[in-house]
Amino acid sequence: MADKDQLLTPSIPTEQPRERLLRLGPGALRADELLACIMQSGNGRQTVFDIAHALLENVGGLYALVDTEVAELLNVPGIGRAKAIQIAAAIELGRRIAQKPSETRLQIRTADDAARYVMDRMRYLKKEHFVTLLLDTKHRLVAEETCSIGSLDASIVHPREIFRRAVRRVASAILCVHNHPSGDPTPSPEDIAVTERLMQAGRVLGIDVLDHLIIGDGRFISLRAAGYMDK
Incomplete structure (x- = not known):
């Protein structure tokens, strides 16, 4: 959902934005x-304001830019190759900064802790992103890995890829998170099956799969709390 003030017809200020910044x-x-x-x-x-406004309208607002590809930017009137590259680079810088763990190393004690950490970044994504939070023995965040980006309604997840990254980072546990672009976090049969496969692989490797969160629009479901990981 786009913020209202982002889609209003822009008025060109007397003072240019660079000077205001x-x-x-x-x-x-x-x-x-x-x-x-x-x-x-x-x-x-x-004008540059016309192009900026057209961009926000075309992609669906500021948050939707996170998941907008260069090819989609090039479809916006007024945006050529150079501008598309500038915007894509700025988005990626913001994404990497947002994913950097704090110097105090966030401790994930509960599903709520994990949901708060990812919610604002994942709730608006237009495609399913499967993310793993890699944790140490005290469940402090070691790293965050995006393991799969699927279509609007499906995400393909390979246990070997997920655990290869966990082993490389010497993680003792992982917590899985993925979003439902529909906004409804209700788990699908595929979500449950993927979780079971990951739990089986984790047991073999000695890496705990603590939980699997499904992120919707402002709400989430913990598969652990829902009883799907009690086997």
């Missing part, structure tokens, strides 16, 4: 103004 800081700028700073200029037919 320098004077007030980036937090004072709207989403279209931040995009204008990244893209820097318009073209002969559109």
Whole structure:
């Protein structure tokens, strides 16, 4: 869902966004103004604000940019190869910064802890992303790995890939998370089957699968709490 102020018809301010950013800081700028700073200029037919506004409308708002590919950016009127690359690079930088564990190393004590950590980043994704949180013996976050990106309604997950990364990071436990783009976190038969396979593989390797969370729009389901991991 797009924020209302991101899809309003933009008005060109008398003070350009770069000057406002320098004077007030980036937090004072709207989403279209931040995009204008990244893209820097318009073209002969559109101002940079027109292009920024068209981009937000086309992808469905600011949060949808996280899952927008370069090819999709190129379909937006006014965005060519150079601007698409600038935007994609800025999005990826933001994603990597958001995924960096804090210096104090977040401790995942409960499903709520894990859900709070990923919710804002995963609830708006348009495709299923399967993510593993790799944890040490005290369940502190060692790393976060995106293991699979599926279609709108399915995600293919290979236990060998998930546990290869866990072994490489010397993780003693993992917690799995994936999103449902529909917003409904109800587990599917495939979700339950994948969880069972991962639990079996984890037992062989001595790496605990603590839980599997399904993220919806502002809510989640823990397969552990729901009783699917009691076997």
